[in-house]
Amino acid sequence: xxxxxxxxxxxxxxxxxxRLIIISMKCDPLNPLAIVIxxxxxxxxxxxxxxxxxxxxxxxxxxxxxxxxxxxxxxxISAFIIVFIRLLVGVPQIVPTxxxxxxxxxxxxxxxxxxxxxxxxxxxxxxxLLIGLFIFIIIQNWSGLLPGVGTIGYGHMNGDxxxxxxxxxxxxxxxxxxxxxxxxxxxxxWLYFILKYAGPKLIIKDLFGNKADKKEVHIIMFGILSxxxxxxxxxxxxxxxxxxxxxxxxxFGNVFGGESLLHSMFNLVPQLSWILPVxxxxxxxxxxxxxxxxxxxxxxxxxGLICNHEEEDH
Numbered sequence: 269x270x271x272x273x274x275x276x277x278x279x280x281x282x283x284x285x286x287r288l289i290i291i292s293m294k295c296d297p298l299n300p301l302a303i304v305i306x307x308x309x310x311x312x313x314x315x316x317x318x319x320x321x322x323x324x325x326x327x328x329x330x331x332x333x334x335x336x337x338x339x340x341x342x343x344x345i346s347a348f349i350i351v352f353i354r355l356l357v358g359v360p361q362i363v364p365t366x367x368x369x370x371x372x373x374x375x376x377x378x379x380x381x382x383x384x385x386x387x388x389x390x391x392x393x394x395x396x397l398l399i400g401l402f403i404f405i406i407i408q409n410w411s412g413l414l415p416g417v418g419t420i421g422y423g424h425m426n427g428d429x430x431x432x433x434x435x436x437x438x439x440x441x442x443x444x445x446x447x448x449x450x451x452x453x454x455x456x457x458w459l460y461f462i463l464k465y466a467g468p469k470l471i472i473k474d475l476f477g478n479k480a481d482k483k484e485v486h487i488i489m490f491g492i493l494s495x496x497x498x499x500x501x502x503x504x505x506x507x508x509x510x511x512x513x514x515x516x517x518x519x520f521g522n523v524f525g526g527e528s529l530l531h532s533m534f535n536l537v538p539q540l541s542w543i544l545p546v547x548x549x550x551x552x553x554x555x556x557x558x559x560x561x562x563x564x565x566x567x568x569x570x571x572g573l574i575c576n577h578e579e580e581d582h
Contacts, residue, residue, distance in 0.1 A: 323524075325443040326434055337435050338443035341417065345407050345440060378402060385568040387576035390465050394571055397457050401450065402564040405441065405519070409556030412439030412527055413549060441523040444516060451515035454567045462574045474574050476501035511570070515563060522559050526552040 325336035356367035364372060378399050383391045386398075411417055421435035440446045462471055478494045485493065530552065533545040 325438055325445065328436055336443070336445075337421075337438035338440045338446055341411060341437050342408070342440040342446060344437075345404065345411055349403060349407065375399065381565070382568050385565070385576070386572040390461055390571055390575040393465070394457070394461055394568075397454070398564050398568055401454060401567065402560050405450065405563055406556060406560035408440040408446075409523055409559060410553065412442060412523065413552055413556075418527065439523060439527055441519055442527050444520045447520040447523075448512065448516040450519070450563070451512035454515065454563075455512050455570075458567065458570050461571050466574045471574060475504055515566065519559055519563055522555055526555055 325338040327333040328335055328337050328340060353371060357371055358365065358367065360368060379391075379395070382395065382398050386394055417437050417439060418435045419432055420437055421432045423432040423434065425431070466474075476498050478490065478497050480490055480493045482490055526548075530545050530548055533548050537544055
């Protein structure tokens with residue numbers, strides 16, 4: 269086999285440390301600590317076989333250049349969520365099964381966070397969007413930490429090591445197109461909810477209306493404040509236009525930065541490459557959760573700022 273043919277081989281990852289740990293743990297293969305060590309070591313070792321995360325997603329198939337490696341990850345995640353929940357819940361019952369109880373506990377926990385923000389009137393119509401965004405984003409964020417994501421693909425030989433230069437699977441939220449698509453869906457849904465449940469009159473009042481109380485403010489000051497609030501309304505419209513950009517770049521920057529950080533930590537001190545990235549790995553788990561919560565809560569706040577006014581007045 270020629271060197272060029274070797275460079276086109278599909279790299280599936282090979283970690284000598286992982287194999288040694290598995291052999292040493294044969295006496296107790298189901299030990300949770302052993303499983304965690306094997307999982308983390310395999311992830312860390314696979315990062316060493318990668319050429320780093322590229323800024324943009326790459327086409328996977330020559331005949332279908334519009335299909336990128338981040339899209340494949342997103343399809344896999346979507347299928348996983350659907351199949352996992354269907355298998356866990358099965359047919360919903362009045363007396364919940366263990367799987368149904370797990371899902372209901374997660375849904376109830378997210379409901380307790382979101383309902384006070386969006387209000388009871390809009391909670392049920394918007395809940396499908398908010399919980400869908402949270403679950404999809406958090407699994408997408410964590411998917412980049414799995415062994416093989418970003419490290420299975422085509423590349424070239426660098427000494428005795430095969431370096432992946434074109435990954436077949438890429439973290440979905442490390443692609444700006446994915447995060448921008450999520451932000452667009454969230455903002456279009458926000459527009460639908462406020463038009464349906466608040467109405468144009470309340471929207472205009474919220475954007476340009478004078479928030480001061482006529483009884484407590486002098487008539488001249490009230491007039492001045494009216495002009496100020498109109499100007500502030502135009503600034504608010506400008507901020508609404510830029511919401512998809514801020515939402516998408518915040519999520520993309522954190523995920524892409526985390527992936528790049530893990531790769532940098534692996535190559536920083538080659539002698540400690542088997543352990544140095546592990547603390548940052550746990551940090552990325554936390555950041556993935558926080559970013560999913562931030563994205564979801566911001567969308568909930570946007571909805572509640574306009575649709576939750578009447579309930580606050582009462």
